[in-house]
Amino acid sequence: ExxxxxxxxxxxxxxxxxxTLRCSSQSGHNTVSWYQQALGxxxxxxxxxxxxxxxxxxxxPPRFSGLQFPNYSSELNVNALELDDSALYLCxxxxxxxxxxxxxxxTRLTVV
Amino acid sequence: xxxxxQIPAALSVPEGENLVLNCSxxxxxxxxxxxxxxxxxxxxTSLLLIQSSQRxxxxxxxxxxLDKSSGRSTLYIAASQPGDSATYLCAPAPSGGYNKLIFxxxxxxxxxx
Numbered sequence: 001e002x003x004x005x006x007x008x009x010x011x012x013x014x015x016x017x018x019x020t021l022r023c024s025s026q027s028g029h030n031t032v033s034w035y036q037q038a039l040g041x042x043x044x045x046x047x048x049x050x051x052x053x054x055x056x057x058x059x060x061p062p063r064f065s066g067l068q069f070p071n072y073s074s075e076l077n078v079n080a081l082e083l084d085d086s087a088l089y090l091c092x093x094x095x096x097x098x099x100x101x102x103x104x105x106x107t108r109l110t111v112v
Numbered sequence: 113x114x115x116x117x118q119i120p121a122a123l124s125v126p127e128g129e130n131l132v133l134n135c136s137x138x139x140x141x142x143x144x145x146x147x148x149x150x151x152x153x154x155x156x157t158s159l160l161l162i163q164s165s166q167r168x169x170x171x172x173x174x175x176x177x178l179d180k181s182s183g184r185s186t187l188y189i190a191a192s193q194p195g196d197s198a199t200y201l202c203a204p205a206p207s208g209g210y211n212k213l214i215f216x217x218x219x220x221x222x223x224x225x
Contacts, residue, residue: 006155033212042116042201042215043156056210090155097211098143098163103156 004093006104013081013111021076021107023091031094032074033101034066036087043090049074050097078109086111114139114206116216124222131189133219135202140180142204143211147176147187150199150218159187159200164207192223 005024013019025032031050035043045058049068063079072093078085088108092101115138125131135145144163148156160169160176162185168177175188185202199220203213 004155035213035215040217042203042217043213045212045214048210048212050210056212058212088153092156092213094211098205100158100161101146101213102158103148105155106153108153 004091004102004104006089006091006107008107009105010108011110013109015081015083015111017081018077018079019081019109021078021089021091021109023074023076023093023104025072025074025091025093026102029093029095029102030072031096032068032072033092033094034074034076035090035092036060037090037106038087046076081111083111085109114142114204114214116202116204116214118200118202118216118219120219121217122220122222124224125192127192127194127223127225129192129223131192131221133187133189133200133202133221135185135187135216137183137185137202137204137214139204139206140183141207142180143207145176145178145185145202145204146213147174147185148201148203150201152199156201192221194223194225197221197223 033048034046037043048056088106091104147159162178173190199218201218
C-alpha cells in the first residue's frame with residue numbers, strides 16, 4: 001500500500017506567476033485536503049475534496065483553487081503568486097470523513 | 113471558532129525521561145483529535161487518533177488522552193529517545209462540518225543523549 005505522495009518536493013516561482021502542486025492519495029482514500037504551513041506555525045486548512053467535489057474551504061482567497069480526479073488524486077493551483085505564499089504545502093488523504101488523516105511529505109514553495 | 117494551544121512551545125530533556133505534552137482547544141464539539149509528529153522541513157506523521165467517544169489511545173511508548181468536556185488532550189511519551197526529537201502537533205477535527213483539522217503551533221521536542 002503506497003502512502004500519500006506529493007510533487008514536486010521543492011520549487012521556486014516569481015511573484016505574479018501561477019503554480020500547480022500535485023498529490024496522489026493513499027490507496028482506497030476518497031478524501032483529499034490541502035494545508036499551508038508557514039515557517040514556525042501549524043498547518044492552515046485550505047480546502048478539501050470528497051469524491052471530486054469541494055466540500056469545505058478555509059480562509060484563503062479564490063486564487064487558491066483545486067481539483068480532484070476520478071482516481072482521487074488532486075491538484076492545488078495558485079494564481080498571481082505573492083511573496084507571502086512561500087510556505088510548505090501539505091496534502092492529506094482519508095478514507096471518508098471522521099477517519100485518520102495521512103499526510104504527504106509536502107511541497108516547499110518559495111516565491112521571489 | 114476553534115483555537116488550539118500547545119504547551120510547552122519547546123522542551124529539551126535528557127534521554128530516558130517520561131514526557132507530557134499538552135494540548136488545549138476552545139470548542140469541545142469535535143469528531144476526533146489526532147496527534148502528529150513533524151521532522152524539520154518534512155510532512156506530518158500520524159501518531160494517534162482518538163475518537164470523541166474515547167478517553168485514550170496507546171501505541172507503543174505513546175499514550176494520548178482526551179477530555180473533551182474540558183477541551184484538553186495530553187500526549188505521554190515514555191522513556192524518551194533521541195529519535196523522538198521532532199515537533200509534535202495536535203489537531204482536533206470540529207464536528208458539524210467537513211472534518212477539517214485545526215492545528216496548534218506545536219511543541220518542539222529535543223531529546224539529548
